[in-house]
Amino acid sequence: MVTILIRVLLFVLFLSLIDWYSYQAFKTLFRDQTWIKIGFWVFSVFVYLFVAYGFLTFSRVNPTQNFGRLISVLVLSLLPKLIILAVLFGEDVLRFVAALFQSATGNREGDFMPDRRKFVSQTALVLSAIPFIGILHGVFYGKYRYRILKHTIAFDDLPEEFDGLTITQISDIHSGSFDDKKKLEYGVDLINAQESDLILFTGDLVNNQSKEMEPWMDTFKKLKAPMGIYSILGNHDYGDYMTWPSKEAKKANMEHLYNVQAELGFKLLRNENVKLQKGGATIDLIGVENWGKGFAQYGDLNKAVENLDDKSFKILMSHDPSHFDEVVKKFSKFIHLTLSGHTHGMQFGIEIPGFIKWSPVSWRYPKWAGLYRELGRYLHVNRGFGFLAFPGRVGIWPEITVLELKKK
Structure with missing residues (x-):
């Protein structure tokens, strides 16, 4: 039981990390559009509630009932966010290295970490749109695209x-x-x-x-x-x-x-x-x-x-x-x-x-x-x-x- 709780906790922490990084991209790109930033969290919470409901109501008597819909929503939500995570985490590594260098040379001013660059957040969102569109295509067309x-x-x-x-x-x-x-x-x-x-x-x-x-x-x-x-x-x-x-x-x-x-x-x-x-x-x-x-x-x-x-x-x-x-x-x-x-x-x-x-x-x-x-x-x-x-x-x-x- 303890092992299961630890795994669940680690999974929740991982999801939180993904969402936090994804939010940074929206926050940087849409600084003045509060409704977009709120919409991000509303969408994320809805997805997790939907997935949680699906798992709680899952039955091995009819295991395929609504399971496809559940997987679609989860993949559609998480895969683009993983792309954002990869890009912004890479940026954070570079920001941290730059901060250390500036501290060592005495050139650091203001906050320890340099600000996020808008261009990087734009790149992350554009790249995340590729799997998002690909998943939608796969659901509506790809599954019958016989070759x-x-x-x-x-x-x-x-x-x-x-x-x-x-x-x-x-x-x-x-x-x-x-x-x-x-x-x-x-x-x-x-x-x-x-x-x-x-x-x-x-x-x-x-x-x-x-x-x-x-x-x-x-x-x-x-x-x-x-x-x-x-x-x-x-x-x-x-x-x-x-x-x-x-x-x-x-x-x-x-x-x-x-x-x-x-x-x-x-x-x-x-x-x-x-x-x-x-x-x-x-x-x-x-x-x-x-x-x-x-x-x-x-x-x-x-x-x-x-x-x-x-x-x-x-x-x-x-x-x-x-x-x-x-x-x-x-x-x-x-x-x-x-x-x-x-x-x-x-x-x-x-x-x-x-x-x-x-x-x-x-x-x-x-x-x-x-x-x-x-x-x-x-x-x-x-x-x-x-x-x-x-x-x-x-x-x-x-x-x-x-x-x-x-x-x-």
Whole structure:
């Protein structure tokens, strides 16, 4: 209890520091506009009361209710203030150094610290406006700003009949978060427009409950691929993040989720494999249940590859990319390509192809988005089709991946 109180106190002190620094920028820039300075504190207090109310009324019976709104308000308020904090704190360091120098040389007059410069406060507010506008764009437009990313991967031992095989990978649909059917239909039409041989969905169909998919069934039933649509489960599909009235209710939810996948035309792989045939050749498609470092580990790769030839060409669907680093890349049977999702790219980051690719999620997942190769094995991490918690995407857009397999 004491530890919790200390953490809460430190968090409150940190928020107070952020607000105090942010206020300095407004105070310096709007010296004579009292109503603006009062408005700053009114807005800040409103945000904290709203967030406090959200946490106090949070229920694990329905954990997604109003949670997105809560996260949006918190991020929209805090991120710009953190920018102001960084700029003004930097100015304070320079002001302090200047004050020490003036004291040492005997040139100090008036107060110890030089006054804040209006230009610095203007710069801080302008810079803080960039994430503010970016967040608003992400909430209203970015979350449905689908983009198609294409990769060609060549393998020595790909059967000739599969040379040119195209796979569309989607991941992390999170149907409980959608709020615009027209834009969602546009995304599904984009998937079909790729005309891939195969569609592979790498988990998290829902946020918590199977019924979240019901309003969008007709939309996702439109997905078509000549060689089929295969899916696996993600960590959110099990209903582990909410409180159920009974074990039976949770089990019934899972059974309903299996039926939903079947009704959508998804062939769900639960620690099992299927053979994909083209001409007279086959490759093995493997699907494991969720296995993540720090998350539930229902996946059983040994069971999933039972009876498979060591030399066969293998594609694995595994929701969490940490499975690749912890198990797959060192696994006794060589798995050529692993497809994952899970990270969402944290729905926030900066990506300029050829220059920069960064998201805070990289601190948790070294392999968080895109194509990787290690020990001769490939991993592709999809940035996700939907969104969760924060109802938007800033810089990390929803992704539809098209992979073409070639024989060297």
